[in-house]
Amino acid sequence: MQYSSQAVAKPYFIAAIGLFAGQILFGLILGLQYVLGDFLFPEIPFNVARMVHTNLLIVWLLFGFMGAAYYLVPEESERELESPMLALAMFWIFLVAGALTVLGYLLVPYAGLAQLTGNDLLPTMGREFLEQPTITKLGIVVVALSFLYNIGMTILKGRKTVVTLVLLIGLTGLAVFFLFSFYNPDNLVLDKFFWWWVVHLWVEGVWELILGSILAFVLIKTTGVDREVIEKWLYIIIAMTLITGIVGTGHHYYWIGTPEYWQWWGSVFSAMEPIPFFMMTVFAFNMVNKRRREHPNKAAVLWALGTATMAFLGAGVWGFLHTLSPVNYYTHGSQITAAHGHMAFYGAYVMIVLTIISYAMPMLRGRTAANSNKSQVLEMWSFWLMTIAIVFITLFLTAAGILQVYLQRMGENPLPFMVVQDKVALFYWLREIAGLVFLIGLLTYIASFFVGNDEPEAKESA
């Protein structure tokens, strides 16, 4: 660690991992409710558990992105963070606001929470992923603005690199597009149309810039490849991301009341969205092959390569699978969607956050470059357990989805939704088992922070 203010990243990373564990716990509850319908009913209905699962995911990824920025920006900018105090204050505000929101979901019926928080004044609740009370959303805006100020000033006053520039564009875009969550017209079609300006333009737009810049940073550090080469790649990858991904939003405008020309725009542009993900894979493997040093943190390199691979599989391949409008006509809103959602979120955003944590945490905890071999071996086990588990979750959901589409939406005698759900229950059981393996992987991951701490640091094997 070259700058003492980088230390503020540590609580962000710890909170991220803690909330990650909560997310997975509620994922397992959801998975069980899929097969044992009355599990925890009516105390924790499915919709409540689902909000907790998805909102914890988003919040812990945001903690991860902020921690990543606080760690890498001082190092790139070659100066201390503008205000470490502000960063710590925002950490506590965000954590407390997040905890209160989740408690609100769990302890108060949702309609009561809406009333309690004055949703009628500015109704924004009750839409997928944007379920937070309006005051929580306002809190998120405040945290995001203070964060942008802190990071932005540090970048502007220091050395400017492509990595920090791209990161800043991505983070600014994240904050700007979130503002559309405050627009909730009575007209359902308009509501849906602009809802995607948050959701799609996040995960297939500005978040990819954040992903690319963190990946570039870790590759510069661990491979020792010339920064010029890596920055050129970064530019061309994010160029392809936005060239395909912005108009690619159209793949959500096929069946929600929007004009039918979106079937062409959406299909053509989103079919090209896998290109930047593929380039990211080629990029990461190329840089590691051309490495000029053997960085002792093998686990971090594994996470980086894993991110590049799994993001391509989950977003690129599983996204392409259902993105053409004639296919999407049948798969829209089915278990195929859920399969893709899981592998894409894991491969791209979970893994990039775990990559930067893997790279930075040893330094934040007082090592010079890496953890002991013992700790790294356990961390690499957790990498494989979680990654293989998500692959199987995706495969089982894909199988359930294909059957669902076939039985419910095709053929002579389409069956009712609930009848079909019963018929594919076997795959939901298998998904739950894979989910348990994921949990074991996560516990292994957490354990890797506690073992081998009194053993010597792994050394650069050159």
Add this chain to the structure above:
Amino acid sequence: MSQAFTKAMARNIFYGGTVFFFLLFLALSLDTVSVLPERDNRANLTEAVVQGKKLWENNNCIGCHTLLGEGAYFAPELGNAFTRLGGKDGIMAFIKSRPVDGIPGRRSMPQFNFTDEQLNALAEFLKYSSEINSANWPPNVQG
């Protein structure tokens, strides 16, 4: 990547491409907003429908159901519930009759204790939704 392709070129493609395709997207969105009145059934956005949408949101129905294919995949699509359940009466009767403690062993919908006015508003909202021109989606009545 080859030496002839410089970082400055990559940067220009990024800025130029982003601006161009963002403007294209804005133009398409503008056109969409201007032609929506023909498709989005706004003529039938009555007070009851508006109240129904609020109830839909305040009770987080989207946390279990899809509506025009978006939402959760735990419970049936509701964009065409008006057709599937045989009109407003069918919708209101279904919502009203959910057992408080659920159905043993099965996925159950909560009992929300709506008033008759609220039930009517929700049914109106689902009727309005079913009349949005969704390009023939869903493929059949099962949703």
